[in-house]
Amino acid sequence: MKRTFLLMLGASLMVSCSIGGGGKKSSGKPDSRGEIVPKENSKSFEAQRPFGMVAIPGGSFVMGQSDADFTATPERAPLKTVTVSSFFMDETEVTNAEYRVFVNYVRDSIARTLLAEAAGDGSGNGNGIDNYAYLAKKANNNANQSAYQKFLESQGDRNGYNESKRLDWKTPLYWKTGQYPDEKYAEVMESLYLPTSKRINNERLLDTGKLVYSYEWEDIATAVKDEKRGMQYLKKENIAVYPDTTVWVKDFNYAYNEPLFDQYFWNKAYKNYPVVGVTWDQARAFCDYKTKAKRDYVNSRKKKGDRPMKFRLPTEAEWEYAARGGLENATYPWGGPYLMDDRGCYLANFKPKRGNYIEDEKKGTYPYTAPVKKFKKNGYGLYDMAGNVSEWTESPYSNATYQFSSTLNPYLSNQAYREVKKSVRGGSWKDVGYLLMTGYRDWERKDSARSYIGFRTIQDVPAGTVKLKKTSK
Numbered sequence: 001m002k003r004t005f006l007l008m009l010g011a012s013l014m015v016s017c018s019i020g021g022g023g024k025k026s027s028g029k030p031d032s033r034g035e036i037v038p039k040e041n042s043k044s045f046e047a048q049r050p051f052g053m054v055a056i057p058g059g060s061f062v063m064g065q066s067d068a069d070f071t072a073t074p075e076r077a078p079l080k081t082v083t084v085s086s087f088f089m090d091e092t093e094v095t096n097a098e099y100r101v102f103v104n105y106v107r108d109s110i111a112r113t114l115l116a117e118a119a120g121d122g123s124g125n126g127n128g129i130d131n132y133a134y135l136a137k138k139a140n141n142n143a144n145q146s147a148y149q150k151f152l153e154s155q156g157d158r159n160g161y162n163e164s165k166r167l168d169w170k171t172p173l174y175w176k177t178g179q180y181p182d183e184k185y186a187e188v189m190e191s192l193y194l195p196t197s198k199r200i201n202n203e204r205l206l207d208t209g210k211l212v213y214s215y216e217w218e219d220i221a222t223a224v225k226d227e228k229r230g231m232q233y234l235k236k237e238n239i240a241v242y243p244d245t246t247v248w249v250k251d252f253n254y255a256y257n258e259p260l261f262d263q264y265f266w267n268k269a270y271k272n273y274p275v276v277g278v279t280w281d282q283a284r285a286f287c288d289y290k291t292k293a294k295r296d297y298v299n300s301r302k303k304k305g306d307r308p309m310k311f312r313l314p315t316e317a318e319w320e321y322a323a324r325g326g327l328e329n330a331t332y333p334w335g336g337p338y339l340m341d342d343r344g345c346y347l348a349n350f351k352p353k354r355g356n357y358i359e360d361e362k363k364g365t366y367p368y369t370a371p372v373k374k375f376k377k378n379g380y381g382l383y384d385m386a387g388n389v390s391e392w393t394e395s396p397y398s399n400a401t402y403q404f405s406s407t408l409n410p411y412l413s414n415q416a417y418r419e420v421k422k423s424v425r426g427g428s429w430k431d432v433g434y435l436l437m438t439g440y441r442d443w444e445r446k447d448s449a450r451s452y453i454g455f456r457t458i459q460d461v462p463a464g465t466v467k468l469k470k471t472s473k
Helices: 002-020 096-119 128-132 147-155 183-190 220-226 258-263 280-300 316-324
Strands: 053-056 059-063 080-084 087-090 212-218 234-240 390-396 421-425 442-445 458-460
Touching (some): 053 458, 059 316, 080 316, 087 316, 096 128, 096 280, 128 183, 234 280
Antiparallel strands (some): 059 080, 087 458, 390 421
16 A cells, blocks of 8 residues: 555656656747746848848937027027937938829729729629729638638627738729720729819829828837727827828919929839928828738738838937038038039039029939939948938927927937928028038928928848948947
8 A cells, every 4th residue: 555655656756757847848948957948949030121221220329409599590509419329210201102003903903992982792793893802801711711700700890900801903994995894893993093173184093192001100109108908009000191292383483383293203213312392290101001011911921020110200310410421510411611622523402502403413403302322422322411302300499499308219209290390401402502501400381292301211120230330429
């Protein structure tokens, strides 16, 4: 009896040791000897540089206009030493070609949604508009649905994204009238165009007012401040994304700029020119789409990667730091106080003299904007940080910004979307050289679209995850 008890006790000890000792059923890594060992791949993470972006190393600099302020404007703020973290930044302003990708996506998504609604359950003969039904509604598709998809469909519509209304992006769209598959398809597609009563010379044009991009974002700063979380901090945006091409006429009195009004955004000749006529809200919508496109790609892969960092507009401090190109007290992005190089060529696209927009013929004649990458890049590899077009920043504008903002990544986050005035940096093709200084500040209303304001995007970088180019100060 005693021996039986000892054998049972020994067996229980062996079982307990196998559970906690790192066997096959252990929650830790095999042979971990009971220690906490992560199962993730031990290889170090290295941030991937997005296409068309350069890595900006974090650092500190004296923010503000250190040169003499000849105009004594209130836009000048007192000098302040601040520190910014590393980030990726577009090497050029967002071009017409890049922004057209965004506009085309919005156009196609709206068209596919209207077609899917008109197609119903897609139970027709499988031709024509039936091909554009929601994936979950197509005939014989229910068998391929996951349990989660079936659950969502059983719940009906809900606020936000509905998994049961996923669009079929593989079926091609037909925009030429001769390719329309059936009458119902034609009816839906024609609803996207201007009605006959509003056409000039019966020209068939898209109704750009219907190109609306919808997205959501969370006001994290306010939620953290209130120590709450709820629907009140979820902001929903519906932004008409087509740029205002009339700015070429509205911004100038008694000037003939109609060719740019007609051609600047869509003509292939201007594909590498910076997009203009976009508001601050439209620039933010483009950033959200850029983030969505990257996340959709990552989720589509069989081996999904980490959730990518979001794209956004740079803060005022980040923009000025990047514009200096690693140089201390740089008057201009190229460092010196002069606007010409040693050959007498201007270093940026701006208005050199009163009434003279094209004095520098050695660099080409650019009475308006110039194609990107036509002038030298700065120490970080960024083009046109001075001149060509001014650029939107994320930061709200205030004369006292430098005084009460933090010295670490300064930003008035809780006022970003509430404040109407937004900081604009860099100077443009219509500005004199003084307005091109890296420390010069200007502002514009966020709902304003101008022929001389564009933007570029940035992406945050996890600390120590990217190889950064060293610059000499």
